Amino acid sequence: MSVVESKVYVEYRSGSYWIANSRISLDSVVYAFRKGLSPESIVQSFPLLTLEQVYGAIAFYLAHRHTIDLYILEEEAAFDAMPQPLQTDQPILYRKLMSFKAQQENLGSEHSLPS
Structure with missing residues (x-):
């Protein structure tokens, strides 16, 4: 029997969360998910992502919801504070x-x- 390794779907780099191996922020997927878009619809909105990546990002978000929600609120506040x-x-x-x-x-x- 072969051993299955886990995959990383979200990475933290340059002070932000990103879909692993992409230039698409986790925020983008989270906003779409919060609006009620299905993973399939999110893939249509972000064709550079695979369905697997979107499900992985959503699973990451749900597992770390409190932390990611706080992170997004802080990012929004920083943006709103910018002139x-x-x-x-x-x-x-x-x-x-x-x-x-x-x-x-x-x-x-x-x-x-x-x-």
């Missing part, structure tokens, strides 16, 4: 984009999975 050129250059467009973002987040929370 946005549109905010000063085109404040009306910036407010419209922020309004749209808030609407999308509200829609996503209505379909999110319970923790």
Whole structure:
């Protein structure tokens, strides 16, 4: 009988979580999963990933949900704290984009999975 080795589907590099051997962030897969997309749909959105990689990333997320959710919140807070050129250059467009973002987040929370 041969011994099966486990695979690594997510790696931490340069201060962020990434799908192993790819340039696609774990965040991207997690956001899609939270929106209710199936692994098959996520693969369609990220054709460089295989179905196996997506399932592996989702399994990693579910196994480390608390840690990854905190990581994503910290990343979002850091991004929100960065000065946005549109905010000063085109404040009306910036407010419209922020309004749209808030609407999308509200829609996503209505379909999110319970923790």
